[in-house]
Amino acid sequence: xxxxxxxxxTARADAVLSRLQLLVTRKLDGLLQGDYVGLLPGPxxxxxxxxxxxxxxxxxxMDWPVTARTTLPHVRQTVADRELETWLAVDLSASLDFGTxxxxxxxxxxxxxxxxxxxxxxxxxxxGAVVGTGSMLRRLPARPGKKEAQGLVRAIARTQVxxxxxxxxxxxxxxxxxxxxxxxxxxxxxxxxxxxxxERPVRKLGVRHDVLAIEVVDPRELxxxxxxxxxxxxxxxxxxxxxxxxxxxxxxxxxxAAGVQRAAIAQALRGAGAAHLRLRTDSDWLxxxxxxxxxxxxxxxxxxxx
Numbered sequence: 001x002x003x004x005x006x007x008x009x010t011a012r013a014d015a016v017l018s019r020l021q022l023l024v025t026r027k028l029d030g031l032l033q034g035d036y037v038g039l040l041p042g043p044x045x046x047x048x049x050x051x052x053x054x055x056x057x058x059x060x061x062m063d064w065p066v067t068a069r070t071t072l073p074h075v076r077q078t079v080a081d082r083e084l085e086t087w088l089a090v091d092l093s094a095s096l097d098f099g100t101x102x103x104x105x106x107x108x109x110x111x112x113x114x115x116x117x118x119x120x121x122x123x124x125x126x127x128g129a130v131v132g133t134g135s136m137l138r139r140l141p142a143r144p145g146k147k148e149a150q151g152l153v154r155a156i157a158r159t160q161v162x163x164x165x166x167x168x169x170x171x172x173x174x175x176x177x178x179x180x181x182x183x184x185x186x187x188x189x190x191x192x193x194x195x196x197x198x199e200r201p202v203r204k205l206g207v208r209h210d211v212l213a214i215e216v217v218d219p220r221e222l223x224x225x226x227x228x229x230x231x232x233x234x235x236x237x238x239x240x241x242x243x244x245x246x247x248x249x250x251x252x253x254x255x256x257a258a259g260v261q262r263a264a265i266a267q268a269l270r271g272a273g274a275a276h277l278r279l280r281t282d283s284d285w286l287x288x289x290x291x292x293x294x295x296x297x298x299x300x301x302x303x304x305x306x
Contacts, residue, residue: 101282134162
């Protein structure tokens with residue numbers, strides 16, 4: 001267990017949560033009107049209506065009786081389960097306590113958790129989480145109900161970030177044990193740990209669940225500003241580094257290395273079969289989430305799920 005937060009930090013976390021919940025409720029209410037299809041529109045289990053086959057449709061959903069009757073290939077649409085279980089793997093490594101724009105990366109983690117809880121907890125759906133910070137791994141059991149979901153988000157927001165980097169692979173693996181019925185699994189992290197540490201657990205998670213990976217990024221992790229000598233602190237080790245940012249070659253090498261790193265992260269997530277949402281500390285995170293959900297739904301109507 002992490003040590004308790006002081007009263008001032010707790011009060012700040014609660015105030016941030018109150019604003020977040022109001023913002024999320026105002027902007028996301030109505031987004032899931034109509035038949036419930038979940039945050040990630042998956043194949044579901046309940047039979048729905050048939051429609052004509054489109055390129056990209058899963059051939060395992062072919063409706064052969066309708067195809068024979070009409071002489072045109074048809075697929076059977078399905079409706080996602082109405083009681084959905086969503087599990088979050090929330091990475092609160094020390095590297096998340098960083099931000100140079102509108103938010104800290106940690107704030108985006110809490111914001112994304114708040115939005116996911118709002119989108120998920122309805123109709124008896126349950127949401128749970130595993131949280132990692134430093135060497136601490138904590139499980140918050142999945143429970144139904146708005147009040148319980150708010151308690152889960154509050155517990156995550158009040159988690160004190162500990163020194164060191166969490167083992168992201170071990171954190172994700174906590175969602176694989178014990179085996180659960182098919183649902184949605186969400187991994188929220190900056191994914192700065194080596195890909196070989198977490199790629200296999202995410203791939204294993206995708207065998208049973210629909211997986212969403214939310215990558216949290218700060219613009220200074222992608223490129224350095226030209227501000228002369230800059231002293232940088234590694235939040236996980238405390239090591240100090242002085243960097244001469246006025247050197248254009250250094251800034252170019254940094255940007256190229258960051259681009260390679262982010263491309264490797266995206267490729268690993270894609271290879272693991274996870275839907276990938278990137279949230280930046282210098283952009284409207286809620287608008288990015290709304291666009292992502294809309295894109296997922298559009299993909300579903302075109303016969304694909306990712």
